[in-house]
Each structure stands twice: as C-alpha cells, then as structure tokens.
Amino acid sequence: xxxxxxxxxxxxxxxxxxxxxxxxxxxxxxxxxxxxxxxxxxxxxxxxxxxxxxxxxxxxxxxxxxxxxxxxxxxxxxxxxxxxxxxxxxxxxxxxxxxxxxxxxxxxxxxxxxxxxxxxxxxxxxxxxxxxxxxxxxxxxxxxxxxxxxxxxxxxxxxxxxxxxxxxxxxxxxxxxxxxxxxxxxxxxxxxxxxxxxxxxxxxxxxxxxxxxxxxxxxxxxxxxxxxxxxxxxxxxxxxxxxxxxxxxxxxxxxxxxxxxxxxxxxxxxxxxxxxxxxxxxxxxxxxxxxxxxxxxxxxxxxxxxxxxxxxxxxxxxxxxxxxxxxxx
Amino acid sequence: xxxxxxxxxxxxxxxxxxxxxxxxxxxxxxxxxxxxxxxxxxxxxxxxxxxxxxxxxxxxxxxxxxxxxxxxxxxxxxxxxxxxxxxxxxxxxxxxxxxxxxxxxxxxxxxxxxxxxxxxxxxxxxxxxxxxxxxxxxxxxxxxxxxxxxxxxxxxxxx
Numbered sequence: 001x002x003x004x005x006x007x008x009x010x011x012x013x014x015x016x017x018x019x020x021x022x023x024x025x026x027x028x029x030x031x032x033x034x035x036x037x038x039x040x041x042x043x044x045x046x047x048x049x050x051x052x053x054x055x056x057x058x059x060x061x062x063x064x065x066x067x068x069x070x071x072x073x074x075x076x077x078x079x080x081x082x083x084x085x086x087x088x089x090x091x092x093x094x095x096x097x098x099x100x101x102x103x104x105x106x107x108x109x110x111x112x113x114x115x116x117x118x119x120x121x122x123x124x125x126x127x128x129x130x131x132x133x134x135x136x137x138x139x140x141x142x143x144x145x146x147x148x149x150x151x152x153x154x155x156x157x158x159x160x161x162x163x164x165x166x167x168x169x170x171x172x173x174x175x176x177x178x179x180x181x182x183x184x185x186x187x188x189x190x191x192x193x194x195x196x197x198x199x200x201x202x203x204x205x206x207x208x209x210x211x212x213x214x215x216x217x218x219x220x221x222x223x224x225x226x227x228x229x230x231x232x233x234x235x236x237x238x239x240x241x242x243x244x245x246x247x248x249x250x251x252x253x254x255x256x257x258x259x260x261x262x263x264x265x266x267x268x269x270x271x272x273x274x275x276x277x278x279x280x281x282x283x284x285x286x287x288x289x290x291x292x293x294x295x296x297x298x299x300x301x302x303x304x305x306x307x308x309x310x311x312x313x314x315x316x317x318x319x320x321x322x323x324x325x326x327x328x329x
Numbered sequence: 330x331x332x333x334x335x336x337x338x339x340x341x342x343x344x345x346x347x348x349x350x351x352x353x354x355x356x357x358x359x360x361x362x363x364x365x366x367x368x369x370x371x372x373x374x375x376x377x378x379x380x381x382x383x384x385x386x387x388x389x390x391x392x393x394x395x396x397x398x399x400x401x402x403x404x405x406x407x408x409x410x411x412x413x414x415x416x417x418x419x420x421x422x423x424x425x426x427x428x429x430x431x432x433x434x435x436x437x438x439x440x441x442x443x444x445x446x447x448x449x450x451x452x453x454x455x456x457x458x459x460x461x462x463x464x465x466x467x468x469x470x471x472x473x474x475x476x477x478x479x480x481x482x483x484x485x486x487x488x
Contacts, residue, residue: 157450184450
C-alpha cells in the first residue's frame, strides 16, 4: 500500500472508530471491513496518532477513539462541516508566506468556488498595503477563500462588509461579548483588533475573474503572546470570552455563516448585511476623521449605504465614501 | 452595444485579414469570429457572439455614471491608450508604501502586467494593462482618490 493509500485508509478507520462512541473495535474487524490486513490497520492507526488523534488500545488490543486534535487537518475541518461548497476543497499547510497568494494561484487555475487555503503559520501574512499580520502558530486562524461571484466588479467591495459581518456573527456566537465592526471591516473586541480581512479582486472592466477573501483571526492568544508593540491594539477571542476556543469549530462556524451571507449578498446585495453592520458598527453616530490622500473630511457617521459606503454628515452636507482611513478622536 | 456599431465591426472584419476581433467598451464585449471551413480555407461570414452583458448597477445614489457608448474603429486617431480605473477608490502606485512602484515613466510593459492597485473598502484591485507599450504618463499620484473611469496611465503602444 502506498503512503497516500494508507492515509486514505486512515481516514476511513477514523470515521469508523469515531462513530463507535467510545466502544472498542477489533483490528481484525476493521481489516475485514476494508478488505486489508491487520498490519495495515495498525499502520493507519499510527498515522492517525501522528496527526494528533488520541486512540487508546484496551487489554485485548481493541481500539477506542478518545479525542481529535484541534489542528487544521482537512479531515477535521470536513468532519460535520455544515456547508454546501464553502471550505469543501481544502489545501492545508504548516507554513506559507501568505494564504492569499496561494489562493490567487488556485483561482487562476479555476479551483472550485469555496476552495479554502489554510495555514498554521504565515511568514508574510499580508495585511493591507504590505503591512504584516502577526501570524504565530497554534493560536490563530489564517485562511483564504476563493470565490467567483457573477456580479458587476463595481459591486465587489460589498464582499468586504459581508465578510466582516460573518466574522462578527461567528465571534458573537461564542459569548455575549462586545464585538464591533469598524468600517469597513476591522473586527474589534473591547476596542482592540481581533481580526483582519484582506480581499483581492481580479477583474476585467465588466466581469469578475475571481475574488480571494483572506481572513486572519486571533483566537487563542493570551496577552503575553502578543509582542509588546501590539498589546495595546490587539486582542483575541479567548481574551474576550475567557475560554479556549476550539479553532476547527470556529472555522466551521465561520464557513457556515459566510456561505449563507455570501449567497444573500449575491441575491439581494447588502440588504441583510447592512442591518447587521449597523448593529455591530463602532462608528455610528460618532464624529470621525476620514483621510483620503491629502484630503481629510470630518463628519458624523449616520449610516452605511446599500453599497457599503460610509455615510457622513459633514459641513458640506451628507456624503458617501467608499475609501479612506477612518479615525475617531 | 448598438446594432449599427456591431454591423460596422462586422464589416471591418470582413474587409480585413483578421480572423477574430474582440471589442470591449464600458462593460460590453463583442467578439466577432470568422469561421474558416477546414477543407478549402474559404472564409465565411463572421459570426457575432455577444457573450456577457452585466446588469448595470442601478441604485439611485450610485456614483457610477456610464459614459455614452462610443466605439471607434480600431484604427485609433490618438497615439496613447488610456488605462482607466474600474471603480471608485484610492489609487496606489506601489504594493506597499515603501516598495518601488509597479511601473515607472518610460517603462516598457506587457499585456497583463500589473500597473497599480485601486482600493475600495479594503478590497484591493490590482489593475493589469490590456496593452503592451511604454508608460507615457502616470495621471494620478499614489494614495489619491480616483473616480470610476478616471484615466490612471497613458500608454504609448508604439513606444
């Protein structure tokens, strides 16, 4: 049996022993079931343990499933994933420069919609404008999704709002914590940044070729995990909820929310997302400074419009903006 | 695209040696292909395919104003080809503030080469050139806001 055949067998064995609810299973029974030898069943158990699964053997050398690791293994992500296409094709890595860069390549190669690229660690996690996203291993979620929406490119920035809303909903599903969205898509807990979103569009003037949605979330960091210079700006879901987050489950919840919100967006635009962003908005009714190149505009945030633009009440009247850097003061 | 314009384009293909012509103008693409029958290489009348017409964004407050469709024959009168912004946003000449710009004045560029980024609501749109040539002029300064259809670069195709 080749390595990949053994891995496939390991996946099947895992499914079987996992569904056995802690009841022991004989290796000979598994060998019969998958028409293979007992040695190969033993090898496949070895593979599963290597992946991080805890599988006990009792006195009679029967196997008992104990628990699954909280690692981004395709098998784990797909287990009980309640989506139709989002995250159904998965590319996992231990370390990459940037998941967005890989996802772009996959999109050019026409990988199916919803393709997920995920890495334990990013060496050059892309933030906006070449800024880095601090991406240490084992504590975060760094992933990218490939999309091919059949909408006009001028509507594409709406995806930014949709992603922010899905992510805020996911965080809010854990606990009654104070999640906010700072327009357009920064996610904050108690005023500190917990997640970042970077979206890259490839389009002709009249047609979208693909969109890559990159998401970075601080999940299980504790304060001391952040470098000194980030401690006053960054937080994690764990710091917010005071409980350790099962990362695979967080990802699954996000994929489910995002699939739903993305479908609604394609059908109805930002109708649903707008209601939610109003609920989550950290800027509503506040006076803000919007910096656009050399121009700075001061105004009160009164709305986010049907295109996701920030609506400001300024001295010169009510104006809508889709770009610029917002600061409260 | 108007029927009259399409007919004009068909005539253009019929009278020329070219087998295929694709013209994109403000969100509408027309592709005209001449079918060559396999045996005697006899050219048939060109076939017209109008592949995909996107719905115009129709919200009342949309800042997007589509200019009138105005197609000139490919024999352009002016020397420069314009690269325009496909959306409202912020123009960035380089991928990061301290990085060198995508393209410089006088630089030779090829089809599909990235020339800049336009950002809207943290969605980054890397703009690629649809033509080969030399960058004759950058029309916008980095980090400045741009409008839909605003000219970003002038490219000299003969350069």
